[in-house]
Amino acid sequence: MISAGPFSIQVVILIVAVLLAWVITRKVAQRLPDTPARQAGGLLLDAVFWGLVAARLGYILQWWSDYAASPLSMIAIGDGGFSGGSGVLGGVAFAWWRTRTMPLLRRPLLVGSAAGVLSWSAATGVLGLIQLAVAPPLPELQLNRLDADPVVLSEYTGRPVVVNLWASWCPPCRREMPVLEQAQSHYPGIAIVMVNQGESAAQARDFLAREHLTFQENLLDPAGRLMRDMGARGLPTTLFFDAQGRLVDSHVGELTRASLRDTLSRHFQPLTINTAKE
Structure with a gap:
């Protein structure tokens, strides 16, 4: 996963685009x-x-x-739920309205905004191509199920896979788990694989029983090897692999029902349309 320190590369691209727009706006003015x-x-x-x-x-x-x-999830902006098109239209509309009595400011504002949007779009497109070219596969990593049966992650190749890295001590992990449990039944063609990080089978089993959560695929990673191998920056982290086992998306932080459905529909649309139990 590409990042710059504690920030995702997408956030860095947005910040740079805003700075560029600000500089150009001032220069034109x-x-x-x-x-x-x-x-x-x-x-x-x-x-x-x-x-x-x-x-x-x-x-x-x-x-x-x-x-x-789930109304409270509307303020959970950490789910990454933003519409680029709506944002551009909203920003341009505000600029046009705000300069209605200050026409001299309209030109530099619109020129700077256009430069920012174009640079953001171009950088995001290039990033997508880079991520596709260097997308890591499902690792050849052997883990154990809760019942101690061994499984190699690459064995899930052949259908889309959602791998969730979690721990019972992690509050956002606990909050998002019902969303993943629901997705498991709504999207039977997608493997939802829960990989506990750093805890014992007893700890993971007791937590799931206490919270009345049932997952078909529960794996243990007591040494946190998958987290290190995938370069995950924290918990929870959710990794999305296509049917060929290639990483197509990732999300650090709590998932909402909307953000999960959005990601699944963008990457696995034919499958989710045909099999979702809505």
């Missing part, structure tokens, strides 16, 4: 007469803020039925 560069830069940052709000609201509307079933 400085070259125009009677156009305050500082004010133009400030309006650009305001447009970014309202664009992010619009992106979140657009995503919530897209997956409204899932968020309505």
